[in-house]
Amino acid sequence: MEGRRVRIVDIADELGVSTATVSNVIHGKTKKISDEMVKRVQKLLEERQYIPGMAGILLAQNDSKIIGVVINDHKKYEGHTLEDPFISASVNALAKEIELAGKFLMLKVTDKWSEIPRFASMWNMEGMVLSGYCEQDYKKLREQMHIPFVVYDGYMESLGNHVNIQVSHFDGGVQAGCYLKKMGHRAVLCISDNHICMDMERFMGLKSEIPDAQLMIIPMEQEARTAFYKEHFGEIKKYSAVFAVSDYYAMDFIQFLKSMGISVPEDMSVVGFDNVRECERSVPALTTIKQDSRQRAALAVDLLNRLRNGDCRDKNLVLPVTLVERDSVRDVKMHKE
Numbered sequence: 001m002e003g004r005r006v007r008i009v010d011i012a013d014e015l016g017v018s019t020a021t022v023s024n025v026i027h028g029k030t031k032k033i034s035d036e037m038v039k040r041v042q043k044l045l046e047e048r049q050y051i052p053g054m055a056g057i058l059l060a061q062n063d064s065k066i067i068g069v070v071i072n073d074h075k076k077y078e079g080h081t082l083e084d085p086f087i088s089a090s091v092n093a094l095a096k097e098i099e100l101a102g103k104f105l106m107l108k109v110t111d112k113w114s115e116i117p118r119f120a121s122m123w124n125m126e127g128m129v130l131s132g133y134c135e136q137d138y139k140k141l142r143e144q145m146h147i148p149f150v151v152y153d154g155y156m157e158s159l160g161n162h163v164n165i166q167v168s169h170f171d172g173g174v175q176a177g178c179y180l181k182k183m184g185h186r187a188v189l190c191i192s193d194n195h196i197c198m199d200m201e202r203f204m205g206l207k208s209e210i211p212d213a214q215l216m217i218i219p220m221e222q223e224a225r226t227a228f229y230k231e232h233f234g235e236i237k238k239y240s241a242v243f244a245v246s247d248y249y250a251m252d253f254i255q256f257l258k259s260m261g262i263s264v265p266e267d268m269s270v271v272g273f274d275n276v277r278e279c280e281r282s283v284p285a286l287t288t289i290k291q292d293s294r295q296r297a298a299l300a301v302d303l304l305n306r307l308r309n310g311d312c313r314d315k316n317l318v319l320p321v322t323l324v325e326r327d328s329v330r331d332v333k334m335h336k337e
Contacts, residue, residue, distance in 0.1 A: 006048045015044060026050075064124040065103040067304065069094055072132030073111040076193060076220035081109050085248060085276035086293075087131075090152070093297035094129060101301050113137035117144045127304035130154075138162075148307030150300040155197045163303045164316045165296055169198040172289040172321040173205020176243050176271045179287070179323055181209055184332030185241040185269060188213040191253060192245040193220045199245045202273060206243050213243070222252070229256050240268060240332060247272035251282050254328070265330035275324050284327035291321050 008026070012019045021033060025041040069091060073081050082088055091107065098105045103126075108119050113133055120128055128145075130138070131152035138154050142162060154164040180188055188210050192199040195217060207213045216232070219225045229236065236242075244250035250272030254264050264270055264284055272279065275290035296319060306312035 006050045011041065011044055011048065011050060015040060017041070064126055066106050066123050066125045067098050067103050067301070068106050068108065068120055068123065068125045068128040070108045070110065070116055070119070070128060070130050073109045074132055075111075078221060085278050086246065086274045089274075089276055089293045090131065090297070093293040094300065096294070097297040097301045101305070103301075113141060116141055120145055120147055126308060129300050129304075148304055150303050152296070152300075153198055161307055163307065163312065163314055165299060165303070165319065166198070166316070167291040167296075167319045167321050169201035170205040172273055172291075173202040173243070174208055175205075175321065175323040176273075176289055177206040177209025177213070179325070180241050180243070180269070180271065180329065183269070183329055186210065186212060187239045188241045188243060189236065189239040190215045190243045190245065191218050191249055192216075193218055193249075202243075202245050218249070225252070226256060229253070230260075233260060237262075241271070241329070242268065243271045245273055247274040247276045247279055247286060247288055250286055250288070251278065254282065254286075265328050269329040271329060279324070279326065287326045287329045288324050289321050290324045292319065295319060
């Protein structure tokens, strides 16, 4: 056996017992096994330095301690979903909170909601955190999965064994609008790849403070987006500030402006949304609306536990956001003075 991993069948053959007996000892199911046999199996397992498969141990338990995290592999990520700064920050926060809770994280990235119930069942998961799917997907999942799950920014009616956690998207737009207005901006453009759900809420919050603000729908794919900006560059230059619905789009837009000889914030101010780590290191450092990934992750883990215990009455929770002022916004009034 030297040079290869010891298997259950190897232990069973050496002792002259069934693999089921060895497996039951490993998993603590020893009620129907004599004490003498349990000791013999345990002794040989130790001598042969048997390393149990963690999956087998977890699957054999009623409480697997596995939390599934599933992210929609949306086409806008162009095959790099986990490299998106906001997605990676969310997953990192969940990993830390799940570990603190003494549980295990299992991650899946897919654009097919139909794969999720099988994924959950295969690993005997005790709960899931889902992000990026549409209302119809969540409704179907609710019908097919009986384990509790928490949804990030799900736009649907929360019933049964799941809870929706979102941030105050509208208020984020309001805060961006208030700040830009205070800095003297009136011609403000909002850029987004859609005009529904949270992005629309962010735009409407902006518009509540700056009524003349306009929404520009941009392509999801980077090459097409750059071409779009060039095509509409004359229109874009009419605005003194841009509010992007994500930090990714904000920083991407700043790079485009630089390529066109436009300086930020001297020629145009930019505000993002999310407060990913790259905001502080970008040039200029990005003013943005902060949502707290760690706070949401901690709440998600707590809610899953409460759902499992049947003592959770929350269905839709809204977390606050805050403006983080950095260098990407110019004070127009000061400049005029």
